[in-house]
């Protein structure tokens with residue numbers, strides 16, 4: 240498929256490769272138009288369905304991961320445009336359908352919908368230039384793609400209220416301290432780091448990687464007792480895979496495992 244607002248490539252040396260998606264509307268700071276969100280969703284689902292892909296990296300450019308939904312388009316909307324036609328809402332949850340791990344590699348601005356897309360990813364790696372924020376309040380709106388829900392889960396109520404009510408930005412160091420991102424690296428090493436993590440995931444057993452993602456995500460949707468029961472079922476089910484036999488067998492034989500992904 241040909242895309243106009245994103246670039247895609249496949250990288251890696253092993254049997255499982257990494258799918259890389261680069262948001263690519265540089266003149267608009269990667270502002271998230273309907274077309275971009277459609278293309279991002281399509282590319283994510285295509286990589287997810289590809290048996291040769293083990294992990295996905297979503298990134299932007301050095302100035303911006305994404306500066307939010309496209310204000311020049313939204314500015315014209317009235318209530319019925321936003322609500323009835325499904326503009327700026329119909330294609331924002333596609334990322335939740337992806338079962339393989341998705342890593343956000345963020346440099347520069349990740350604001351509004353850009354911060355929300357980054358938070359929808361499974362791992363968030365930031366360049367030291369990254370700036371996160373939910374500035375919607377300054378436009379007379381509120382976050383609309385999960386910012387008020389995912390931000391408190393990631394960084395707690397105090398910081399989330401501060402960010403959402405004032406619209407201030409958080410730099411990479413504060414984002415790491417607060418738990419929004421798991422790693423901060425110098426900007427020129429961002430993709431090296433993100434691809435190294437992705438390659439590491441590609442070398443693991445895909446059933447366990449996908450179930451680990453599923454189990455952690457379940458913790459945000461359920462209570463502890465149900466969540467632990469869910470995890471236990473996944474744990475049991477992995478004993479039906481060749482990868483469990485290979486992983487444990489390789490450990491006992493003191494060799495590197497070669498996962499079969501079956």
Ligand code: CO8
Nearest residue numbers: 267268270306307308309310311327328350351352383384
């Ligand atoms: N939309 C459209 N264009 C944008 C956006 C945007 N979000 N952000 C930047 N641009 C454009 C600018 O208009 C400018 O264009 P031009 O060169 O034609 O004038 C170009 O990008 C460069 O921007 P600046 O000149 O402003 O560059 P600066 O370095 O001075 O500032 C900032 C960079 C800080 C990123 C600044 O551009 C900014 O504040 N942008 C807006 C950030 C923002 O408010 N984002 C939130 C948008 S609302 C949102 O995301 C809601 C999501 C809801 C999803 C709901 C789904 C269901």
